[in-house]
Amino acid sequence: xxxxxxxxxxxxxxxxxxxxxxxxxxxxxxxxxxxxxxxxxxxxxxxxxxxxxxxxxxxxxxxxxxxxxxxxxxxxxxxxxxxxxxxxxxxxxxxxxxxxxxxxxxxxxxxxxxxxxxxxxxxxxxxxxxxxxxxxxxxxxxxxxxxxxxxxxxxxxxxxxxxxxxxxxxxxxxxxxxxxxxxxxxx
Numbered sequence: 001x002x003x004x005x006x007x008x009x010x011x012x013x014x015x016x017x018x019x020x021x022x023x024x025x026x027x028x029x030x031x032x033x034x035x036x037x038x039x040x041x042x043x044x045x046x047x048x049x050x051x052x053x054x055x056x057x058x059x060x061x062x063x064x065x066x067x068x069x070x071x072x073x074x075x076x077x078x079x080x081x082x083x084x085x086x087x088x089x090x091x092x093x094x095x096x097x098x099x100x101x102x103x104x105x106x107x108x109x110x111x112x113x114x115x116x117x118x119x120x121x122x123x124x125x126x127x128x129x130x131x132x133x134x135x136x137x138x139x140x141x142x143x144x145x146x147x148x149x150x151x152x153x154x155x156x157x158x159x160x161x162x163x164x165x166x167x168x169x170x171x172x173x174x175x176x177x178x179x180x181x182x183x184x185x186x187x
Contacts, residue, residue: 005104005105005108006108006111006112009101009105009106009108009109009112009113010109010112010113012098012099012101013097013098013099013101013105013106013109014069014095014097014098014109015095015098018067018069018093018095019113021067023064023065023066023067023093024060024063024064024065024066024067024115024116025066025067025069025113025114025115025116026053026056026057026060026066026067026068026069026092026114026115026116026117026118027069027071027109027110027113027114027116027117027118027130027134028049028053028068028069028070028071028072028117028118028120029071029072029117029118029119029120029121029124029126029127029130029131030044030049030070030071030072030073030074030077030078030081030120030121031043031044031072031073031120031121031124031126031127032044032072032073032074032077032121033073033074041121041123041124041146042121042122042123042143042145042146043121044072044077044120044121045120046081046085047171047173048120048143048145048169048171049081049118049120050081050085050086051171052118052120052141052143052169052171053068053086053118055169056116056118056141057092060116061092065092066092066093067092067093067094067095068086068092068093068094068095069094069095069096069097069114070082070094070095070096071097071106071110071130075096075097075100078096079096081094082094082095082096103126103130106130107129107130107133110130110131110133110134110135111133111134111135112135113135114134114135114138115135115138115139116138116139116140116141117130117131117134117138117139117140117141118141118142118169119131119140119141119142119143120143121143121146122142122143122144122145122146122162123146123156128161131166132163139167140163140165140166140167141166141167141168141169142162142166142167142168142169143168143169144158144168144169144170146158
């Protein structure tokens, strides 16, 4: 008989040392692909992804060592982020899946191993389900900007789509180049 889905996710997706570690695992879902060309859906951006990961890691790092695991539809984009930003300047280890698997294997991994999930393209249905099906006590963060201008924001009430315990992240680039964060919906 073949391996179960959870066994496959736990043994093949990442190095065993990552799966077996006691590190806090922040699972980051990115979506580029069709969202890059969409007039409606906000794709994952370098600005949001890098700054949000740093923000979350900094808030957790004082209590526990953090490993950042990236999932998404553009492996080379995630690999570039990992090399250029995360492993070069982050006080946490970042890793990519070792093998290309179906999205359901990613979900199976997250359902057992993620302590937090960051959805960087919040209109992604795959990212939403990955977050929803993760461990019950996991903290879920998401980009409060889920739509491009005049996109789907008129069709979607965020309070109907995102559970109330999920944390929307708002980023503002200041004139001096710094980034200001707030968690929760702006009134």
